[in-house]
Amino acid sequence: MMRPVLHVLTDPDLSRGRSHAEIATAALAGGADVVQLRDKHASLELFRESARELRRLVSEAGRTFVVNDRLDVAIAVDAHGLHLGPLDGSVGEARGAWLPPRILGASARSLERARALAAAGADYLGVGPVFGTTTKRDAPGAIGLSTLREIAAGVGVPVIAIGGIHAGNAALAIEAGAAGVAVISAVVAAADVEAAVAALRRALDDAVSR
Numbered sequence: 001m002m003r004p005v006l007h008v009l010t011d012p013d014l015s016r017g018r019s020h021a022e023i024a025t026a027a028l029a030g031g032a033d034v035v036q037l038r039d040k041h042a043s044l045e046l047f048r049e050s051a052r053e054l055r056r057l058v059s060e061a062g063r064t065f066v067v068n069d070r071l072d073v074a075i076a077v078d079a080h081g082l083h084l085g086p087l088d089g090s091v092g093e094a095r096g097a098w099l100p101p102r103i104l105g106a107s108a109r110s111l112e113r114a115r116a117l118a119a120a121g122a123d124y125l126g127v128g129p130v131f132g133t134t135t136k137r138d139a140p141g142a143i144g145l146s147t148l149r150e151i152a153a154g155v156g157v158p159v160i161a162i163g164g165i166h167a168g169n170a171a172l173a174i175e176a177g178a179a180g181v182a183v184i185s186a187v188v189a190a191a192d193v194e195a196a197v198a199a200l201r202r203a204l205d206d207a208v209s210r
Contacts, residue, residue, distance in 0.1 A: 004204040005180030007034040007160055008197060009068065010054075012041070014189040020050045021057060023188055028061045030197025036066040036083060038184070044073070051077045066105065071098060081105060083126065095121030105160070109143050114151045114159075126182055127151050129163020130173055133185070145176045152177030167199040171207035180204070 008027040010020045024035045035058045037051055051067055055077045058065035066081035067074035071094050074082040081103030084091055091106045098104050106122040108114035114125050129142050142163065152159040158180070161173035166186035173181050183200060190196035 002179070002208075004174050004178070004208060005033045005158070005160065006031065006197070006201055006204060007036060007066075007162075007180060007182035008032040008187050009036040009038045009182060009184045011038050011184050011188050014185055016189065016191075018193075021053050023193055024054050024057050026193035027187060027197050028058065028063060030194040031201035032063065032197050033180070034064045034066055034081070034182075036068050036081075036182070038068040040069075044070075048073050048076060051079065055079055064103070066103065074098065074102075081123075083107075090120075091117050091122050092120040107162075108151065109140065110147070111151050111154045114155045118155045118157045122157060124158040124160055124179070125151070125155065126162050127159050127178070128161055130161045131164025131169060133163040145172060148173060148178060149176040152179075165200075167196070167203045170200055170203045174204060174207040 010023045015023055020037060027035055037054050039047055051073050055065050064080045066083050067079045068083050069088045071082055082098055083105040084094060085107045095104055103123050104121060105124045105126055106117040107126045108117055117125060127148055130148050132142050148161055159178050160180045160182050161178040162182040165181045165183050170181050187193055187196045
């Protein structure tokens with residue numbers, strides 16, 4: 001089994017006043033493979049500035065930088081990847097402008113939706129929330145490990161589990177077939193971001209070494 005991928009998403013609402021760059025730097029030091037810029041409140045100008053800074057930081061570390069939601073910003077800063085949520089636009093249309101080897105991710109919570117997104121050109125799927133999450137106040141209920149397992153087995157692209165993931169349950173997602181996990185609150189809200197990411201990294205690596 002390949003080494004699980006660890007995605008860290010930034011979120012200023014949870015960051016204890018730390019900047020996107022501070023979160024990204026600590027996440028990279030802790031072993032994150034992917035850093036995704038997520039900010040639902042910033043102006044376009046501020047979002048673009050943050051994207052440029054994170055693109056540089058993540059690239060210098062040899063990791064993957066993904067922009068959440070904004071195709072225009074992803075193109076402007078030459079991000080490695082773009083992730084679209086269920087309300088962030090058409091995956092098919094984005095794929096037409098966001099050509100390989102650029103990475104395109106999308107969110108799904110059912111096998112039917114996951115298959116449609118993969119057919120439209122998604123390179124990977126963020127599936128969840130697997131467990132309960134407080135990051136999104138309007139988030140739907142948890143899909144559970146059984147649905148995660150069903151989706152992972154039923155699509156031909158990597159599945160990244162998200163929603164309520166932390167060091168104590170990350171291994172369960174990998175055992176259910178996920179290729180990796182994506183985390184927000186367990187890392188961004190932690191007192192020590194680097195340590196929180198390192199704990200997740202160990203949990204993921206232990207899951208495939210058993």
